[in-house]
Amino acid sequence: MKSKVNLLVITIVSIFIWSCNQISKEEKEMQTRQKVTAKDILGNPHYLAISYGGYREKSRDSQPTVKELKDDLKLLSAMGIKILRTYNVQPNLPHASNVLKAIDELKKEDSNFEMYVMLGAWIDCLNAWTDQPVNHDIESPNNAGEIERAVALANQYPDIVKVIAVGNEAMVKWATSYYVQPNVILKWVKYLQSLKKEGKLSKELWITSSDDFASWGGGDNLYHVKDLEDLIKSVDYISMHTYPYHNTHYNPEFWGVPQSEENLSSKQKIDAAMKRAIEFSKRQYDSVYKYMKSIGVHKPIHIGETGWATVSSGFYGSNGSKATDEYKQGLYYNLMREWTNSERISCFYFEAFNEKWKDAEHPNGSENHFGLFTIDGKAKYPIWDLVDKNVFIGLSRNGQPITKTYEGDINALMKDVLVPPALSEIMVNR
Template identity: 30%
Template structure:
């Protein structure tokens, strides 16, 4: 296997008053606390940029001999305006030029981290949901392909790209052929599915991509279930810890049986995300809340 099976979690450890936009990062003590929590149950974590926070996390994993491997992900800024995005995505010519320069810098940093932390980094991704038409930071499939090829030539790590299952059918065919393995995102709950249908949706979505690319290894780099919602897109009565426990536990059991690595989203609640509404679902996907209190999913697992 290019990406050996393991238990995996997406990791973004921002706490109250912290966020990536203002570069207000967790302290060393906070990062170490998170890593020690995560290494008890997981083999891999996935991080979402080449920021100083990611670099410090890698340094602390090494310094404290934390038993976790990291998937690095490029954070790509918009290389074109996206008038279809309702919350942003409109850039001037000069802003696009700066974003393209930023993306090249991001590429160089990811390559540097992959070289500096050979034992800590298990793979690299050429972006995260950069192609979908709803993204305020829209990047063309051709540019994603460029980043994939550069990472393959220069990072000396297995290379992937992470995106929603729907976009691998048509938009990402060339990317699919170029990557070492395909990374898919599956969120049936965003499509209004209840737990049983969502479980079926994740498993069938995985098999669908495998049928399209039978010679490619496929892993899941995001799926999960929120524990609160303001009823916007996700019905509030299905967003709770009980449903998270059932959904994540069943998918975890399936992934272990099939030896398909699945990065569950997310390790910890992220209150900086989304609107000011405290019930905004973007904030509430963690196995732990923002104060690192475990949710019901951390209790006895549900097996099928």
């Protein structure tokens, strides 16, 4: 009898110790997450990144609800996405603040939910988006308020906001509606860095600007100015954009089928072209790295944006470069993830969901169709495999369960896939 009592006591003590260890483990995991920094997650292949906009309608006046945002975030989390990029914190567009609220609520509902944000602050020049002449040498008076709202949100959600990005493609010269000179971006980056030193922002918060590879010195020499050098020295890392998709029209030499490949099958030609597209992005990345090194700087470079559209009635469709369809998007997405993960480069893939406000007057405009999901929540070809793995079971968008585009019929999908033009044809047309 005594031995049975001792055995019972030992069992109870063992269970108690085990439960304490479990509680301790959970507490340690929560404490670890609270201390996670940008340095920990950027370049970490276990923290996949994506650009996110939750807009469903043709106008951003129709803001998605927090409930809708939470549904989206659950889908992205199921994909392994743990870092989101947002673009602005304008007072009449509470999308970013609602995204942060949605993440905060999800974390409270589920201690295992983990997601962080690269918070964008939109930067404009004077008279941008108005009927007045733009002045690219003077900044918009609205910029100060944008920065202060970003600061407030970073302080309100320090466990979620790990990066503030000053501007989006705000320095590249082809952004004729709103671009500013590098000194404007430099001014605000230095301001945010000073707040970190003063203890008014977390010292672990990273500050950057997200812009085209050329704006970071990887292209034309006209960008190689002293203010850009100072900016590179002031940011915590470089966030560069690369879009071989757009260059299938604007700079298509890599895209055309060379004579040596003309006897390949249609699929082989497409596969080879997509591999060249990735090499195109790698060259742009390397060009930024070389410029950075040339001015004596060594900092991380991550990809703040890159993507491939699935519909185009313009330059990239059947009457243009023939670059646009879900099959090519799937190849690009997988090749891009493979490269960046292996090199420990964060890639904020553009983008999570289609957004039809981007080119509201042209439903088939390519800007509306960069998402990995359609507006109604269908998974496009790049993530069909995740549907097969049942990662979206029990999740939905707009009340609809996640199903595949083309009803999962690869033969139906391939009927919409076009072969890139011959390189000789491209060169003649240029």
